[in-house]
Amino acid sequence: xxxSKDENIMRIxxxxxxxxxxxxxxxxxxEKYCGAVVCQADKTAHELEEPGEECYSRIxxxxxxxxLSADGTIDRKRLGSIVFGDRVSLEKLNAIxxxxxKDRIQMRIREEKGKGTELFVIEAALLxxxxxxxxxxxxxxxxxxxxxxxxxxxxxxxxxxERIDGILKSQKSEEEFRTHCHVTVDNSGDMEETCIxxxxxxxxxxxxxxxxxxxx
Numbered sequence: 001x002x003x004s005k006d007e008n009i010m011r012i013x014x015x016x017x018x019x020x021x022x023x024x025x026x027x028x029x030x031e032k033y034c035g036a037v038v039c040q041a042d043k044t045a046h047e048l049e050e051p052g053e054e055c056y057s058r059i060x061x062x063x064x065x066x067x068l069s070a071d072g073t074i075d076r077k078r079l080g081s082i083v084f085g086d087r088v089s090l091e092k093l094n095a096i097x098x099x100x101x102k103d104r105i106q107m108r109i110r111e112e113k114g115k116g117t118e119l120f121v122i123e124a125a126l127l128x129x130x131x132x133x134x135x136x137x138x139x140x141x142x143x144x145x146x147x148x149x150x151x152x153x154x155x156x157x158x159x160x161x162e163r164i165d166g167i168l169k170s171q172k173s174e175e176e177f178r179t180h181c182h183v184t185v186d187n188s189g190d191m192e193e194t195c196i197x198x199x200x201x202x203x204x205x206x207x208x209x210x211x212x213x214x215x216x
Contacts, residue, residue, distance in 0.1 A: 017142035020149030
C-alpha cells in the first residue's frame with residue numbers, strides 16, 4: 001500500500017491460522033509493541049449475542065429458550081451442543097452471527113480511522129470463508145508445525161489426541177491457507193524468531209526510511 005507522509009491511511013491486516021498455531025501470542029505482540037488495535041471476531045460475536053444486542057433475539061427465536069441460562073444469557077455450551085452436531089443448524093446460526101460480526105467490525109474500522117489509528121488487526125477463524133479480504137489490505141497466515149500445535153493444545157487446553165485429530169481434520173489445509181494469504185508467519189519456534197518475521201512483514205525499516213515511524 002502506498003502511503004504519503006501527510007496522509008493517514010490505516011493499514012488493515014487480517015490474521016488467521018489453525019488451532020494451536022499461536023495466533024493469540026502474535027496478536028498480543030502486535031498490540032503491545034506495534035501499536036495495533038486488535039479486533040477478534042469471536043469476541044465480537046460474543047458481544048453481539050448478549051441480551052439487548054443485535055443477534056440475541058434472533059438466536060433465541062431460532063433455537064428456543066432452552067439455550068438460555070437462568071440469568072437470561074445464552075448458554076454457549078447448550079447452543080453448541082445443538083449446532084455443532086447438525087450442519088443445517090450451524091449454518092442457520094452462522095447466517096445470523098457472521099454478517100452482524102462483519103458489520104460491527106467495519107463500524108470499528110470507521111471509528112479507528114476517525115481516531116487516526118494506523119494499524120488495525122482482525123483475527124477470525126473464518127477469515128477466508130467470510131471474505132475478509134474485501135475489507136483487509138492483506139491476510140496473514142500464522143503457521144506452526146503440526147507436532148508443535150498438538151503439544152500446545154495438550155499443554156494449554158488439555159485436549160486429547162482424539163479431540164485434536166477431529167479439530168485438525170475439520171480445518172483448512174496448510175496449502176489452502178497459504179494460497180489465500182499474502183504473508184505466512186512461521187510460529188513454530190521461539191517468540192524472537194516470530195517477532196523478526198512480524199517486523200519484516202510490517203516493513204518497518206521501509207516505513208522509517210520513508211519518514212513514517214510505524215514502531216510507535
